[in-house]
Amino acid sequence: MSTSKVCFRNLLLQDTVARQLSHSFSRGRIAQTYLFAGSESTGRLPSAKAFAALLQCAEPLAVDGLAADACGACESCLRIAADSHPDVTIVRPDGYEIRIDQVRALQDAAALKPGTGRWLIFILDPADRLNQSSANSLLKILEEAPSHVVFILIARETGAILPTVLSRSEIVRFASPAPSEIRATLAEKYSLSAENAAICCSLGEGRLGHALLLAESALPEISNSGLKYSHIDYLNTIKTTSRHWQEVFAGAASLEEAMRLAALPCREFYAPLLASRKEFCRSLLMSAALPVSFPIIFADMLIDRLDSAVRAMQKSFEPLFAEAKKAYPAAVIKDLDGAISSMLNSWSGQQLEELLLCLLNWYSDTLKIACGADETLLLNLDRKEDIITLAAVDDIALLRARIELVEKSAGLLRRHVQPALVIENLITQIGGLEP
Known part of the structure; x- marks a missing residue:
């Protein structure tokens, strides 16, 4: 299997980041701790790996206007591209959090000397999943780490990082294109x-x-089916997606392989889920009036469908656990069970977050048109006519209130307020009904 070169010149739409890191390297100014801050899918991890490749590269190049970039062809570059370099470690959450025992293992590893490269590089992705204990433990490591150790912390925003860790970090900001x-x-x-x-x-x-x-x-093809059917399509697609995941897990040869597969994108059923959610949000906003009972019925159905999906996916792991029990002690099995439960519940929570993000983007686009912005600024450019229609109906003050409402609802979900109540209240107010 061919592996793409890991280098700055292969990054997309992050030229400023590439120039900043390339310039630091060429001047020999390597910080011990970096914070790569930006929203998801802005290239933070690929950039971290490209920087790690440059630090370990046997023959860095000055190319494409960059002061320095990894060659992409030496043994170090190839091993980083394949995630097999012994001196570059990516630390990911065990379940939902990066736990204290993971950070303690990191402390032991950071005390060693590089095996084949110039540096020991540790990438924490995402570092905003550190709990309080693990964050405090990381701070101690940063204070005591040798000069040949480099930490790259990946997070959505600087506010999610412990202030004492933040003060020791060079911040690299990733703008959303x-x-x-x-x-x-x-x-x-x-x-x-x-x-x-x-x-x-x-x-x-x-x-x-x-x-x-x-x-x-x-x-996927996107149909304009209307609210009467779009919410059913959306709920059914969640169920279909869950069934696909069950097939993926059931086809795994081991528990470890199933967990690895769970971290990979499954393109064949990713697009239909996003398309059905987009169509539901469109239909919700375009509806002249909602049935009074719709918000509570839909909210209950959505949460029930997500809960059922999680239970079904958990059940698909049972045969793998039965085999794993023959090889691992009970304590390890318990930890793996907790990690899988956290992973699946995180998937459920992500569906709710992305539903609200979809609504937020519809309203943001409508506000842009209502304020006279150029249509090329629209995210949902393929639904331009719908957005123009909405902008002609809703005034600017109402649109701003709707955006604030969606953002507030997202905050309530992050604080673990009962999801059904949050979704019910949001849709009730969107529909102009009294909560």
Whole structure:
């Protein structure tokens, strides 16, 4: 299997980041701790790996306007591309969090000397999943680590990082590309028509990584079926997605392989889920009036469908656990069970977060048109006519209130307020009904 070169010149729409890190390397100014801050799918992990490749590269190049970049062809570069370099470690959450025992293991590893490279590099992805204990333990490691150790912390925002860790970090900010930039990149990279590039950008909710994933898969057709049917389609697609995951897990040869597969994108059923959610949000906003009972019925159905999906996916792991019990002690099995439960529940929570993100982007686009912005700034450019229709009906004050409402609802979900109540209240107010 061929592996793409891991280097700055292969990054998409992050030229500023590439120049910043390349310049630091060329001047010999390597910080011990970096914080790569930005929203998901902006290329934070690929950039971290490209920087690690440059640090370990046997023959760095000055190329494409960069002061330095990894060659992409030496043994170190190839091993980093294959995630097999012994001196580059990516630390990911065990379940939902990066736990204290993971950080303690990191402390032991950081005390060693590099095996084959110049540096020991540790990438924490995402570092905002450190709990309080593990964050405090990491701070101690940062204070005591040898000069040949480099830490790269990946997080959504600087506020999610312990202030004492933040103060020791060089911040590298990742800007979200404009929708027009994403569409142009998709059209060039995959030879997509303007229409299909717009659909990928829209379904990916303006996140480059998601849009790239969609561009590599078959684009779904989006029907204008109306609220009466769109919410059923959306709920059914959640169920179908769960069944696909069950098949993936059931086909795994071991528990470890199933967990590895769970971290990989499954293109064949990713696009239909996003398309059905997009159509539901469109229909919800375009409906002249909602049935009074709809918010509570839909909220209950959505949460029930997500809970059922999680239970079904957990059940698909049972045969793998039965085999694993023959090889691992009970304590390890218990930890693995907890990690899988956290992973699946995180998937359920992600579906709710992305539903609200989809609504937020619809309202944001409508506000742009209502304020007279250029249509090329729209995320949902493929639904321009719908957005123009909404902008003609809703005034600017109402649209801003709706955006604030969706953002507030997202905050309530993050604080673990009962999801059914949050969704019910949100849809009730969107429909103009009294909560």
